[in-house]
Amino acid sequence: MTVSTAIARLNAADPDFARHLDHLLSWESVSDDAVNQRVLDIIKAVRERGDAALVEFTQRFDGVDAKSIDDLILGRERLELALTRITDTQRTALEKAAERVRIYHERQKQDSWQYTEADGTVLGQKVTPLDRAGLYVPGGKASYPSSVLMNAIPAKVAGVTEVVMVVPTPRGEVNELVLAAACIAGVDRVFTVGGAQAVAALAYGTESVPQVDKIVGPGNIYVATAKRHVFGQVGIDMIAGPSEILVVCDGQTDPDWIAMDLFSQAEHDEDAQAILVSPDAEFLDRVAASIDKLLPTMERAEIIEKSVNGRGALIQVRDMQQAIEVANRIAPEHLELSVADPQAWLPQIRHAGAIFMGRHTSEALGDYCAGPNHVLPTSGTARFSSPLGVYDFQKRSSIIFCSEQGASELGHTASVLARGESLTAHARSAEYRILTQEKGN
Incomplete structure (x- = not known):
């Protein structure tokens, strides 16, 4: 079996970088x-x-x-x-x-x-x-x-x-x-x-x-x-797309490690996406060499090859600050911060399903046994979605328990707003609870 890669190379300095990146990230469901x-x-x-x-x-x-x-x-x-x-x-x-x-x-x-207000009204969840x-x-x-x-x-x-x-x-x-x-x-x-x-x-x-x-x-x-x-x-839970990994690296991690991290998602599916972002052009070359060297040793080499060639990329950026900007633009399912001080960059990460920090934290550990959930938002939905969690299996009901005084005071506000919306029954329902002495004032 002969396998080879022709992984895309992008440079954030190119005028049409945004268009090329959008094309790379685009994915449509095959649900015809x-x-x-x-x-x-x-x-x-x-x-x-x-x-x-x-x-x-x-x-x-x-x-x-x-x-x-x-x-x-x-x-x-x-x-x-x-x-x-x-x-x-x-x-x-x-x-x-x-x-x-x-x-x-x-x-x-x-x-x-729950909490209790001064007039005895209880609110909670x-x-x-x-x-x-x-x-x-x-x-x-x-x-x-x-x-x-x-x-x-x-x-x-x-x-x-x-x-x-x-x-x-x-x-x-x-x-x-x-x-x-x-x-x-x-x-x-x-x-x-x-x-x-x-x-x-x-x-x-x-x-x-x-x-x-x-x-x-x-x-x-x-x-x-x-x-x-x-x-x-x-x-x-969600409608999941193909698996994704984005590695941000400062160029100091073993290139074989990075290549294998990219493979770890590419082997899932021919539509999976593996992207490396680095300010070090020579390091990108070394990772490309590692990809070519290691690919023939992989059990799922054909799937990895199609994934890497079809949707993978090595992206050169100006510096680490721009690397973080690109990461937020992609909003990946899995984000590896393979850098010297990941904690320093963490506050700037706004969009990612899971963040793997440091050179030793491979995404594979999260898939199996680190502890956090591996069911994560894909296809850029990390902009507004979160990993599967306990909160997905819990419902929240509002609690409102008005005291007599509280219902009376709130009744005035509700009455004004309800009549402003021409919802007379709402208004009168609230007004019934207004204390007699207050009605006369």
């Missing part, structure tokens, strides 16, 4: 009209025929010889069995990662709060976990036990009563690591269904699959399209 219609048909069938449709689609799309929905349900005992089928080393790694993820997310948990969350997990060989931990553990930390996992098992192929991760993360129920049909089942419920309040987890274009269509019926 045909995919849309197929997904809508699947959702309709699941809503109308429930379990029977799930069984039929699983037979057709996954090649599973399921006679009934019972053949697509895995009990808790099956998850516990998976723990015994993986190696001791794998189990230890899963448990250590799970513990770190749990400890980190415990700090995100929000509590209810009640924080309540969702009743039930649905977790979509890709199946077969291309499956990710780390995603099970990252999605299920925050839900459990938030206090979600029931986490329901759906995972396809193409041709009956079960991934024991995924099931073991589900056991460790506290998943309550597992259904071996996937695709748009699994999303529809979670959103609307069937005779066997319970309806959930929110669906999280990655999937293919059919899964992403289905999540778009059911949003509003249920909550969703």
Whole structure:
């Protein structure tokens, strides 16, 4: 197998740099009209025929010889069995990662709060976990036990009563690591269904699959399209694009390390994006040489090659200040600050899903076991979105408890504003609570 790279080289000093960067960053979903219609048909069938449709689609799309929905349900005992089928080393790694993820997310948990005003009026916020969350997990060989931990553990930390996992098992192929991760993360129920049909089942419920309040987890274009269509019926985490990494380096990190960091995202998908920004032109040359040297040694070399050649770039900037400006313009999913003093630059980072600081902090550590969540905003959405967290599985309700005096005082203000909007019932409702002596004043 012959692989070679022709990674794009950009220079921020060029007059048309902004146009070239915009072109590099552009990415469109491949969800065309045909995919849309197929997904809508699947959702309709699941809503109308429930379990029977799930069984039929699983037979057709996954090649599973399921006679009934019972053949697509895995009990808790099956998850516990998976723990015994993986190696001791794998189990230890899963448990250590799970513990770190749990400890980190415990700090995100929000509590209810109240305060009392001088007149006795109580205001506050009640924080309540969702009743039930649905977790979509890709199946077969291309499956990710780390995603099970990252999605299920925050839900459990938030206090979600029931986490329901759906995972396809193409041709009956079960991934024991995924099931073991589900056991460790506290998943309550597992259904071996996937695709748009699994999303529809979670959103609307069937005779066997319970309806959930929110669906999280990655999937293919059919899964992403289905999540778009059911949003509003249920909550969703996000519509994720291809994985991204942006490395900002001062030129002093081992170029082999940087090349491998770029590969770590490029190997995900041919549409994944790996970009290096540095003020050191000679360093960019050295990283390009490392890319060419290391690429033939990679198991997924062909995918990396297409990703790097199609959407990768080495960008030269004037100085570190401009490197940070470019980083904020890109708003990457993963940002590595591979520099001497990352803390000094951190206050200037405005847009990034996760920030990996220093030469020794590879993005891969965050994917598996550092602790923070690896479900991150992509395609520039870090400008307004955050990583998946405990807060995604909690709701906030406002609390308003007026004292007699407080209702009377607020009633005057509400009355004026309501009558200004010609909403007389609003005004009179508030005015009824105004104390008699105040009405006369």
